[in-house]
Amino acid sequence: MSTAEIVGTWLAAFFTLAILSFLYKDNPLYKFAEHVFVGVSAGYQLVRQTFDVAWPNLLQPLWGGLHRDVDTLKAHPQWAFYSIPLAFGLLMFARLWKPIAHLSRWPMSYIVGAFAGTSIIGAASADLVIQVQSSMVNLRGTGPWTLIDNPFSLALSTFGLVCALIYFFFSKEHKGALGVVARIGVYFMMVSFGGSFGFTVMGRLSLAVGRAQSLLVRTPLNPHAPWPALVGVVVVTALIVIWERKISPPSAGEG
Amino acid sequence: MKKQVPLLITFLVGSFMVVEYFITAPGIGALREGLYNSAVAIMALTMFLGTLNLVEINIPIIVRRRADWPYKIVLLGSLFATIGAGAWGAIAAHTTGGNVIASEDTGPLKYSYDYFYLPLAGTMFALLAFYIASAAFRAFRARSTEAALLLIAGTLVMLGRVPIGAQISEKLPLVSDWVMQVPNLAGKRAVLIGAALGAISTGLRVILGLERSYLGGD
Amino acid sequence: MGFWLRVSKIDRRILFLLMGFAIVLPLLHPLGLPFSVEKSVQDIYDQIEALPPGARVLLSADYDAASMPEIHPFTISALRHLFRKKAHVVIMTLWYAGPPMVQDALDIAKKEFPDLKEGVDYDYLGFKEGKQIVMLGMGQSIRSLFPTDARGIALDDIPLMHDLDKLEQFDLMVNPSSGSPGTREWVQYAQSRYHMKIVAANTAVQAADMIAYYGSRQILGLAGGMPGAAQYEKLTGVAGTATAGLDVLNIGHLLIIAFVIVGNIAYFVTRKRSA
Incomplete structure (x- = not known):
């Protein structure tokens, strides 16, 4: 392991504990780590977008085409067409100069239109049609009671689905029979939200477990564990104590 | 003209994306490909604008010594250091005859990911485990039948999903499976169908120019 | 008081x-408590197990460091399983912070298979921005969106990619995913349009929603969160960080x-x- 990597493992432990210090209270160490995070993630995204997308999917074909590069001409015979998305993309920067700022709406409209159009087809074909189709009761299901391919389970689930959809039907007041059905629909949704809550707890805990593993368990990437974490706890605690004393010094009577 | 042209672009691109799904004519493939590639290329450039925006917002805060200005120096410093790490790797690859794209998976950019991004991103989300514990204690009250149902279902799922649940009762994992696969499915399907109808109507409103908020003011 | x-x-x-x-x-x-494997995770295993040698599999690792503890162990186990089955694996990511995850999973999974050749047995295409547009584009032509792989080599020069250019040519897709773009979009745009067979591993938060797609067989297997990943580790016979985490x-x-x-x-x- 190189010196840079050893320094890196200590830095990683420090940053982890600096973020966790927020659990005590908002403090300068947390703010420092938070701002490093924003800067690094924005920078990382820009680099990735540049070298993984903008270069191979836009700039390289144009550059290679202009320089009559044989490989580029073979891969992108119509390389000149890339000047259209380039021009559109550059129009986005028009918003930096007020007289032509409105031109930045053009590329935005292109992207919004593309996503609006594709989302209509995606939602209609995958979510609406197939989900309704799958809710049709199949009496030939052979699965155990715990799974959906059991006739009773599917019938109960479909009943719950209809009730929940009726709850979302607001054109008529939820009174009488409609009110009862809508209420059953709410119960089904509450059980569903309960399931989501259970899964969410599990997910968030897993992330905390992952961080604890990386701090405390010795791996090739962290061969000195748990020492960086233990030293980090001492350093972070000391820094927070110093900061607290600075913002509210102990009075003369205190020890 | 300031709004008509963008609305026309949205209409043309959006309706093409809908209509092309139903068309199998031979020429349509090339047009599709061109439109998809253009969208990807334009989206790649948006990050440049985003980064410029980040700099534009933070520089005045530093110059005017506004609240938290030292942290903005940290933010911009780490932004430029990461961009520099990426550029360094690319330049080094270019000068040594290596590949620019491949260079980003090793070297200084990889270092900034492993020792800065990874612990920071991971811990940011791990914080939520602690807040969910606090919320479980303070906010999750069985004040009504609905809330009680939510808590019971959540508890059964939490127990059934971990090995200790099966130690308490062999039936717990099965009950947890049933909750997730039957009543949960009903609720999730209702939300999914509702969201699909919402997505379709919003998509149509955008394409037809009835929804224009993305164009901003003026 | x-x-x-x-x-x-x-x-x-x-x-x-x-x-x-x-x-x-x-x-x-x-504690080391024993645990069983649920049907939705077993389904993933069975789908991969049924692949003939040389089957083409797309693995899109759509997650980043933030959800690493939940998803990453599954990616490693799935790659290991695919390599054991001698499947031809094409790997990609739609998340800008996904590439280091892919590299790490590949480095770990490859250790067991010294004869594995990049570009022949597997290839990593890299990251591409564009969410569902990338999926739809790959339905038309993978080459038009990924002119080169992550090493910068043109797809035409990669033996694995010689006659592979469309999503519908894959026998299976494995999607470790922690949000958007991820399993929902792959179902909406790749499964419904190009009839891809998809199995997915999701974060726990996302898995609760994706059960609807598993119920409708739009995805053929689903591993939810760290327990799902631990169960897959058990099936493949190599206990990793998910199995250790399950204890906690x-x-x-x-x-x-x-x-x-x-x-x-x-x-x-x-x-x-x-x-």
Whole structure:
């Protein structure tokens, strides 16, 4: 392991504990780590977008085409067409100069239109049609009671689905029979939200477990564990104590 | 003209994306490909604008010594250091005859990911485990039948999903499976169908120019 | 002040501290409780197990460091399983912070297979921005969106990619995913349009929603969160970080349930008294 990597493992432990210090209270160490995070993630995204997308999917074909590069001409015979998305993309920067700022709406409209159009087809074909189709009761299901391919389970689930959809039907007041059905629909949704809550707890805990593993368990990437974490706890605690004393010094009577 | 042209672009691109799904004519493939590639290329450039925006917002805060200005120096410093790490790797690859794209998976950019991004991103989300514990204690009250149902279902799922649940009762994992696969499915399907109808109507409103908020003011 | 009133007003930092202990202690002293494999995870295993040698599989690793503990162990196990089955694996990511995850999973999974050749047995295409547009584009031509792989080599020069250019040519897709773009979009744009067979591993938060797609067989297998990944590790016979983490979840879940119960008792007792 190189010196840079050893320094890196200590830095990683420090940053982890600096973020966790927020659990005590908002403090300068947390703010420092938070701002490093924003800067690094924005920078990382820009680099990735540049070298993984903008270069191979836009700039390289144009550059290679202009320089009559044989490989580029073979891969992108119509390389000149890339000047259209380039021009559109550059129009986005028009918003930096007020007289032509409105031109930045053009590329935005292109992207919004593309996503609006594709989302209509995606939602209609995958979510609406197939989900309704799958809710049709199949009496030939052979699965155990715990799974959906059991006739009773599917019938109960479909009943719950209809009730929940009726709850979302607001054109008529939820009174009488409609009110009862809508209420059953709410119960089904509450059980569903309960399931989501259970899964969410599990997910968030897993992330905390992952961080604890990386701090405390010795791996090739962290061969000195748990020492960086233990030293980090001492350093972070000391820094927070110093900061607290600075913002509210102990009075003369205190020890 | 300031709004008509963008609305026309949205209409043309959006309706093409809908209509092309139903068309199998031979020429349509090339047009599709061109439109998809253009969208990807334009989206790649948006990050440049985003980064410029980040700099534009933070520089005045530093110059005017506004609240938290030292942290903005940290933010911009780490932004430029990461961009520099990426550029360094690319330049080094270019000068040594290596590949620019491949260079980003090793070297200084990889270092900034492993020792800065990874612990920071991971811990940011791990914080939520602690807040969910606090919320479980303070906010999750069985004040009504609905809330009680939510808590019971959540508890059964939490127990059934971990090995200790099966130690308490062999039936717990099965009950947890049933909750997730039957009543949960009903609720999730209702939300999914509702969201699909919402997505379709919003998509149509955008394409037809009835929804224009993305164009901003003026 | 009564006992329950004091309990109901407990400093949240004490709760945080208890949670911290519940996470750290089982990590130092593992319980090692046995666990079974649920059907939705077994389904993923069966789908991969049924692949003939040389089957083409697309693995899109749509997650980043933030959800690494939940998803990453699955990616490693799935790659290991695919390599054992001698499948031809094409790997990609739609998340800008996904590439280091892919590299790490590949480095670990490859160790068992010294003869594995990049570009012949597997190839990593890299990251591409564009969400569903990338999926739709790959349905037309993979080359038009990925002119080169992550090494910068043109797809035409990669033996694995010689006659592979469309999504519908894949026999299976494996999608470790932690949000958008991810499993939902792959179902909406690749499964519904190009009839891809998809199996997915999701974060726990996402898996609760994706059960609807598993119920409708739009995805053929689903591993939810760290338990799902641990079950897949068990199926492939190599215990990793998810299996170790599952131990901690036992105590963590019990503590959260205890918080809910104690919080409710405190609420009802103090409410009754104040009434």
